[in-house]
Amino acid sequence: MAHRKLKLLKRDGFVILDPYEGRISPEEWESLNYLDWKSGGDTNFAVLASADGTDDPRGFWEYGKPDKDGVWTENIQKAPTLKRWVESSGVRYGRVRIIKLNPSSNLEEVQTRFLHQDDNNRLNPDGEGWVVRAWMNLTDDPDSYMVLREDKDDPSTERHIPLLRNAQFLVDTERLWHAVYHPGPEPRYAMITSFESGPELEKWVRARMPK
Numbered sequence: 001m002a003h004r005k006l007k008l009l010k011r012d013g014f015v016i017l018d019p020y021e022g023r024i025s026p027e028e029w030e031s032l033n034y035l036d037w038k039s040g041g042d043t044n045f046a047v048l049a050s051a052d053g054t055d056d057p058r059g060f061w062e063y064g065k066p067d068k069d070g071v072w073t074e075n076i077q078k079a080p081t082l083k084r085w086v087e088s089s090g091v092r093y094g095r096v097r098i099i100k101l102n103p104s105s106n107l108e109e110v111q112t113r114f115l116h117q118d119d120n121n122r123l124n125p126d127g128e129g130w131v132v133r134a135w136m137n138l139t140d141d142p143d144s145y146m147v148l149r150e151d152k153d154d155p156s157t158e159r160h161i162p163l164l165r166n167a168q169f170l171v172d173t174e175r176l177w178h179a180v181y182h183p184g185p186e187p188r189y190a191m192i193t194s195f196e197s198g199p200e201l202e203k204w205v206r207a208r209m210p211k
């Protein structure tokens with residue numbers, strides 16, 4: 001049996017949504033505990049939801065779980081708006097993290113070294129929803145964008161997602177190669193949430209798709 005997937009991701013593997021309309025205080029991401037964890041560049045991560053509620057950035061498979069049913073960590077006490085963003089989606093969620101990406105003006109390095117696919121569906125039982133990832137960009141990064149490629153070695157498959165403040169988008173990151181080009185000058189912060197594909201996620205996306 002295959003995993004349940006969203007039809008609306010079938011063509012491109014990603015969808016750009018309307019920006020989040022609320023305001024979020026920078027304290028909700030700046031005051032968190034960041035761990036040294038590299039993914040797609042010079043990054044640090046703050047864990048908001050982990051497999052068991054401990055401050056562990058590793059995959060849920062370390063705990064014998066698929067990337068679902070995340071448990072809030074201590075950090076979440078400082079991030080009430082972000083918590084509400086996730087919970088009010090009504091979607092089954094797994095890991096929730098803040099990524100802090102330090103600037104680099106080397107686009108070629110992003111395209112040749114940092115592009116990667118995620119491992120979102122390890123231990124995901126057959127017949128359940130495919131795990132994809134939702135982003136909200138927290139800082140305003142008008143010169144930055146996410147680089148996506150269907151084929152890592154084929155630049156003609158490359159697409160870009162702009163990273164303005166409150167930008168929201170959904171990506172099948174186990175299918176698409178991805179990394180962020182961020183020339184700075186300040187670090188870029190974004191929240192990344194693992195969501196399970198299914199009717200709830202479809203509803204959440206449809207309510208935010210540009211008209």
Ligand SMILES: [Fe+2]
Pocket residue numbers: 039040116117118173178
């Ligand atoms: Fe990734």
